[in-house]
Amino acid sequence: MSSHASTVDPKKAELWDTHHHTHDVISTRTLGYFLYLLSDGMLFATLFAAYGVLSYQHSYFGGPTPAEFVKPWYTFAQTIALFLSVLAYGFGMNALKHKNKSGLINGMLAAFVLGVVFLVLDIHDMNHLYSMGITLASSGGMSAFIVLTQVHATHIFFGLIWILVMIAQVMTKGFTEETVGRLLTLRMFWHLQAVIWVFVYIFVYLWGYIS
Amino acid sequence: MLVDLPGGWSPLLGRLAWSQIPYANPILAPLFVAVVIGAIIVLGLITYYGKWTYLWKEWLTTVDHKKLGVMYIIIGLVMLFRGFIDGLMIRTQQVWAVGPHSSGVFGSLHGYLTPFHFGQVYSAHGLIMILLAATPLLVGFMNIIVPIQIGARDMAYPYLNALGLWITAAAAALIMISLFVGDFAHNGWFEYAPIFEMQYSPGVGVDYWIWTLQLVALGTTLGGINILATVIKMRAPGMTWGKLPIFVWASLSANVIALTSFPALQVALGLVAADRYLGAHFFTAGMGGNLMLYTNLFWIWGHPEVYFVILPAFGMMSEIFPTFSEKPLFGYITMVLASMAIAGVSWLVWLHHFFTMGAGPYVNTAFSVATMLVGIPTGVKVFNWAFTMYRGRLTFNAAMLWAIGALFLLLIGGMTGMMLAIPAINYMVHNSVFVVAHFHSMLLVIVYAIFGSVLYWFPKVFGFKLDEFWAKTMFWLFSAGTALVFVPMYMLGFMGMTRRLEYVFNTGWQSYLDVMEFGIVVYTLSVLAFFILLYVSVRDHAKNRVGADAWGTSRSLEWMTHSPVPFYNFAVLPHINERDEVAWRRQHGIDNVRPEHYDDIHMPNNTGVAIILGGLTFVLGFALTWRIWWLCIVSLLAIIVLMIIRSFRGDPGYIVTGAELQRMEEEAYRREAQIADSHHSHPVSGGVVGNAMAYQRNDSSKRL
The missing domain is CATH 1.10.287 (Helix Hairpins)
Known part of the structure; x- marks a missing residue:
């Protein structure tokens, strides 16, 4: 750029970083994890696109459609369980602000239990479908339905393992830079899964029920 | 199920x-x-x-971004060689199996490869060249150069960096083992629905393809996150966005693409796996599946991926041209905007890979226009490079030759790309070797930029220059090979030769195929020249040692620290004042100012966890391919348990004391002084950063 004129006087310029500063570990970690969550969001976006393409009448190939088996109130119970789990996690993080270890662990435990409730309801639902003879192999539309919902459930499953690991780490290590960073990234993960569930609930369950 | x-x-x-x-x-x-x-x-x-202890301690367990980058590049070069051998096999089969009277050996009716084997060869060639040669080579360069160019001591997440490398290595190992255990996919590197379904491809070839690609996608996503976070968080004080070296901008735009597009591939592959393993019907021909859904999902990733590999190559060219033109890069801001524009438009063009799908004139027109839009930012870049060289003081060393070669290939590939962007033309040449010649021109831009970068940054990483004579010999052989292989290929494409023919029915094409075979022989000689280049350079390394600024005219921050770069990169982090900091300091005679005192620094510890996790992902991929369920469960559990254990242990890192740093720095300065004495040649003065003077010369007062 021809207009880029030198503005710094080389005789007075500061050449070396004299004030020794350390970079913020927690913010670097949370940024990286946020970037990962973007890619996780893209993953779900692609799955939703596939579901969109495979949710026409002909995608079900004359077999069962979601309208025949979706129970909106049952799935609403799952929604409430997951949202309460996020809320409990939020209370736990509030306790973290006050350096209240037992408050945090109680919040995390509540989040864990509610997450398990969500997952148990999901597994029960899948078993119900299976007993009706509805599987991945029923039709393209059912493949999309089951894979989208179960990829979300898999995320919840790994999130639950992570919650247990974090409870153990907070109990053994307390609030260190590492554990606090991980609590924050886990919180982002847990919130994102709840947000994605909103889309699953609306576009897969509710839409499937009315169509 | x-x-x-x-x-x-x-x-x-x-x-x-x-x-x-x-x-x-x-x-x-x-x-x-x-x-x-x-x-x-x-x-x-x-x-x-x-050397086992050395190998384990210094390389296999390292978290040093430079060593990881070198290992990425070694993987890339090995796979480039493998992919080249596949190319040689394809060319030899096609020149052999022409016409009904051509002979056949090894159980093949014509030529020496059976159709099934030939299918595996071209599928592996494509997959390897793009995802296991170009991608690791570029990721390797980004790994080495980006942290040094922004004045950081390491990546934001050194452990994650090592993990990305070993997952990529696992992918490379998986595709290599498919040579000797089972088969590889034979349906092309991007596969088609529904031929990859169990019904039509019952072997393990497609499964190898799925898990190799899945591992590459995982490794590249992790690497992308790391580079993005590093650039955002780890820049040296004073390095504002406007002062970021152009290669860093290129890496940034490329990794925005990687982060957002690879999940689409992972889903596409996951759904193929669901079809093949669980009996789902995503892409089956009946039962409500949708064939074109696969093609769309694949290319929604596939086209951004193309720009993911070309943008860093553009960044490399943008570093080489100014250094050997002794001028600042022309149009820095437009270069940045062009990179970001390409990254954005990359999402809007995927359908041009299958105009013939029959989406209708409106859809095809929209994608045609979007594809042509790519030409605008790319054209901006071409002009910027040309204006960078215009009235510069050019040095035609081997690195510069490769960069100029890349520029010419970009013109050829870009122009044919514009032709292909027109659906009417595209219908005529769809899946002909004209398309093959086009994308080889584009991918060779990357190969040229990579070899230019190998020559350009080698002295920074290893402390000595590569031999100029053999580097230039390799360049001219390689360029002759490129012309001899791909000019006839463009012509054959117009004559109607389709891609992937294991038997060429038209004997009239024999002479063109002969020229192409001769071209691949010339390519083989250039590969030989590369091996000689490495041998000669290592033999004569004592003569070719260099100081911090290997070229004497370099501009960005990596040339401010020692060559080879010490493990801590910078003993004291530099404070950035100008865009081309090194050129600016050299011009004002302050490039020899050393820091006054050294503080303690904190560095991460080596870890063996990354390589073990890489090994376990390889086992997992192998077990999934062969459906050894117990091994899948065991390796997956081992991965999870190992990650949890690692998270409990963490890494406290270690301290390098200021006194120790000072000792190492003084030793490095002494070594550099000896090199300077033995050479007796003073580097020419670099271009001026401000006021855009083309070059400094006593008798010239002309300004651009």
């Missing part, structure tokens, strides 16, 4: 059986023997010289 498998399956070994080892194949069996002998020799030499 699990699908019925043709052929046997046992709980212990899955689909694996002795019959899967191609010991009767006249090509693979001798190759296997050669590989085993080669491996024994290499392992024997390491043992003989007692």
Whole structure:
């Protein structure tokens, strides 16, 4: 750029970083994890696109459609369980602000239990479908339905393992830079899964029920 | 729910059986023997010289971004060689199997490869060249150069960086083992629905393809996150966005693409796996599946991926041209905007890979216009490079030659790309070798930029320059090979030759195929020249040692620290004042100012966890391919448990004291002083950063 004129006087310029500063570990970690969550969001976006393409009448190939088996109130119970789990996690993080270890662990435990409730309801639902003879192999539309919902459930499953690991780490290590960073990234993960569930609930369950 | 498998399956070994080892194949069996002998020799030499501890401590467990980058590049070069051999095999088959009277050997009716084997060769060629040669090579360069160029001591997440490398290595190992255990996919590197379904491709080839690609996608996503976070968080004080070196901008735009597009590939592959493993019907021809859904999902990733590999190559060219033109890069801001524009438009063009899908004139027109839009930012870049060289003081060394070669290829590939962007033309040449010649022109831009970068940054990483004579010999041989192979290929494409022919029916094409075969022989000579180049350079390395600024005219921050770069990069982090900081300091005579005192610094510890996790992902990929379920569960559990253990242990890192740093720095300065004495040549003064003076010369007062 021809207009880029030198503005710094080389005789007075500061050449070396004299004030020794350390970079913020927690913010670097949370940024990286946020970037990962973007890619996780893209993953779900692609799955939703596939579901969109495979949710026409002909995608079900004359077999069962979601309208025949979706129970909106049952799935609403799952929604409430997951949202309460996020809320409990939020209370736990509030306790973290006050350096209240037992408050945090109680919040995390509540989040864990509610997450398990969500997952148990999901597994029960899948078993119900299976007993009706509805599987991945029923039709393209059912493949999309089951894979989208179960990829979300898999995320919840790994999130639950992570919650247990974090409870153990907070109990053994307390609030260190590492554990606090991980609590924050886990919180982002847990919130994102709840947000994605909103889309699953609306576009897969509710839409499937009315169509 | 699990699908019925043709052929046997046992709980212990899955689909694996002795019959899967191609010991009767006249090509693979001798190759296997050669590989085993080669491996024994290499392992024997390491043992003989007692280098196992060194290898483990310094390389296999390292978290140093430069060493990881070097290993990425080694993987990339090995796979580039493998991909080249595949190319040689394809060319030889096509020149051999022309017309009904052509002879056939090794059980093939024409030529020496059976159609099934030929299919595997071109599929592996494509997948390897794009995802296991170009991608690791570029990721390797980004790994080495980006942290130094922004004045950081390491990546934001050194451990994650090592993990990305070892997952990529696992992917490379998985595709290599498919040579000797089972088959590889034979339906092309991007596959088609529904031919990859179990019904039509019952072997393990497609499964190898799925898990290799899945591992590459995982490794690249992790690497992308790391580079993005590093650039955002780790820049040296004073390095504002406007002062970021252009290669860093290129890496940033490329990794925005990687982060957002690879999940689409992972989903596409995951759904193929659901079809093949669980009997789902995403892409089946009946039962409500949708064939074109696969093609769309794949290319929604596939086209951004193309720009993911070309943008860093553009960044490399943008570093080489100014250094050897002794001028600042022309149009820095437009270059940045062009990179970001390309990254954005990359999402809007995927459908041009299959205009013939029949989406209708409106859809095709929209994608045609979007594709042509790419030409605008790319054209901006071409002009910027040309204006950078305009009235510069040019040095035509080998690195510069490769960069200029890349520029010419970009013009050829870009122009043919514009032709292909027109649906009317595209319908005519769809899946002809014209398309193949076009994308080889584009991918060769990357290869040229990579070889230019190998020459350009080699002295920074290893402390000595590569031999100019052999580098130039390699360049001219490689360029002759490029012309001889791809000019006839463009012509054959217009004549109607389709891609992937294991038998060429038209004997009128024989002479063109002969020229192409001659071209690939010239390519082979250039590969030979590369090996000689490495040998000669290592033999004469004492003569070719360089100081911090290897070229004397370099501009960005990596040339401010020692060559080879010490493990801590910068003993004291520099404070950035100007865009081309090194050129600015040199111009004002302050490039020799050393820091006054050294503070303690904190560095991460080495870890063996990354390589073990990489090994476990390889086992997982292999077990999934062969459907050895118990091994899948065991390796997956091992991965999870190992990650949890690692998270409990963490890494406290270690401290390098200021006194220790000072000792190492003084030693490095002494070494550099000796090199300067032995050379007696003072580097020419670099271009001026401000006021855009083209170059400094006493008798010239002209300004651009």
